[in-house]
Amino acid sequence: MSKRAYNFCAGPAALPEAVLQRAQAELLDWHGKGLSVMEMSHRSDDYMAIAAKAEQDLRDLLGIPSDYKVLFLQGGASQQFAEIPLNLLPEDGVADYIDTGIWSQKSIEEASRYGRINVAASAKPYDYFAIPGQNDWQLSQDAAYLHYTPNETIGGLEFDWIPDVGEVPLVADMSSDILSRPIDVSKFGLIYAGAQKNIGPSGLVVTIVREDLLGRARSACPTMLNYKVAADNGSMYNTPATFSWYLSGLVFEWLKEQGGVAAMEQRNRAKKELLYGAIDSSGLYSNPIALNARSWMNVPFRLADERLDKPFLAGAEARSLLNLKGHRSVGGMRASIYNAVGLDAVEALVAYMAEFEKEHG
């Protein structure tokens, strides 16, 4: 087998090697039962135990209060963009949204198809390099909820604070920062996260929702998109994405073994400080984001001369530093350094960046 590469992909993203090894060992024969997890009935005792353990481990990791349901759904965050208004926004109501980049814009666009959306604040005046403070937000009087994107995967812009909107349910797309450090779940009405960054394989989205928000779905909401139906059926109204759920459970176990999200915070802090430090101290690389809004998980950076982009990427690939090309809407480079990307990967990247600068700077 060739060496495992350093994978900086924004998603689907690197998974812990120990998790893949365990999945590999169990792939044809789970715990001596003579079949793969993929081949198990989702209603079998064995699979129900796998599913329940995954949920409990996630609850332990994030300290999810008992009055929140944890749903293992399909369709990714993009389907949640519709599910949230279909479940939480009355037809004559209004919802507040904060625009901090491409993903929040997509959520706004989809929600606008279902009712009145008030964009209470936008990072546009700052070219999406900084987040407007809450004093400048134009909140509605009676918003059904406030939606924001704590971390913008493409722009690399991250809140280092939680909005305070009183009794209004706070709804957050944590696709790219969930489990990267501790959060206080009780401050949120609903949290959702596509799995393929910090949780597991794509094809799964985890939604954590406070129970009092269930049961408000519109009559036209498809049954499969109704949170209450999912909650009442333990996310098994129909066959869930069983293998992705199982693999996410292995990731949760691995996270607990690593010391949980507090340990991840330490490790992720060291990783991002090393990388931003290398960028800031160089004459070749730059990152435009305000210091207090820099993402811990997605680090976009540019080279001073974009003609160097191609040789930079080619040299990186030759050193097994993969998927560093930035999103086409932003250009330049992006290193996604999720939980499964170790400090060694960032060290290898930073060493290469210095070497490249010496040659081309």
Next chain:
Amino acid sequence: MSKRAYNFCAGPAALPEAVLQRAQAELLDWHGKGLSVMEMSHRSDDYMAIAAKAEQDLRDLLGIPSDYKVLFLQGGASQQFAEIPLNLLPEDGVADYIDTGIWSQKSIEEASRYGRINVAASAKPYDYFAIPGQNDWQLSQDAAYLHYTPNETIGGLEFDWIPDVGEVPLVADMSSDILSRPIDVSKFGLIYAGAQKNIGPSGLVVTIVREDLLGRARSACPTMLNYKVAADNGSMYNTPATFSWYLSGLVFEWLKEQGGVAAMEQRNRAKKELLYGAIDSSGLYSNPIALNARSWMNVPFRLADERLDKPFLAGAEARSLLNLKGHRSVGGMRASIYNAVGLDAVEALVAYMAEFEKEHG
């Protein structure tokens, strides 16, 4: 490693052992690239090639005409139950549905939330043991489509003919019989199938749709449920279920190596004849379905005395014959004998049934 069991689960169901072995070998390092398929960007050249090959192989296997799109979606057949009317039924239109059992009833229930549904025929007068002939169907004048369930996974009732409804688009839930024998795709407007029976892991649903049916979605249809959006974006409007798609591709490759669906038909015919033969010639086992409507894939059967159910199941499990318990709504036993369940598995089952009858009959 313990021996692989014989798995008669209705879904998620058995997968070909050769497919699981290949997935296992590639799990940490796909083709020497140093990363798992699960860790690849869905937009990378490598993954795009995996996805395109899977689609092409499915097209080859089923002879899908070029004016049909093949979509790799999420949410299972149950989400299709809403997507079909949201995409194909005008708000003031009517759709015809055929009721042949639990799955068609679920599709009728969900579609009824979106418009006028005419149940053109029902197997109820036959206790769901036979399918009413088309002469007895009460079709609408101007149906937007006719929906039916060619194979009822729970009841074990299967059409051995294709309805002829002229210009009305024929919509079929082939979750449990797709790829089990050749079909003429050109007779259908839309075919859909949850993957977890004859295609691959759960969390994927394949929809094959004639192009002229795209672009009719209602304004309220969530973007992620809009077939045209999926078609225009090669099923990558957002991140698809990449690993399930890949694994389904391995199953398609395996099917081609086996000789395609014509070879599957021969093998499946031999399997079902062996099993129904054993049931019909016994004094202990029975299957109530009309001879011309017996499912090739899902074979429910009862023991003459239901007090024997428990010892039958215990003895089966001791012989690694797993998941033979019938659906709770039907009782008794059910052997699902999809493509990945070999003739050897059916032979082992039949041998056990004879042995059990000798002891308890």
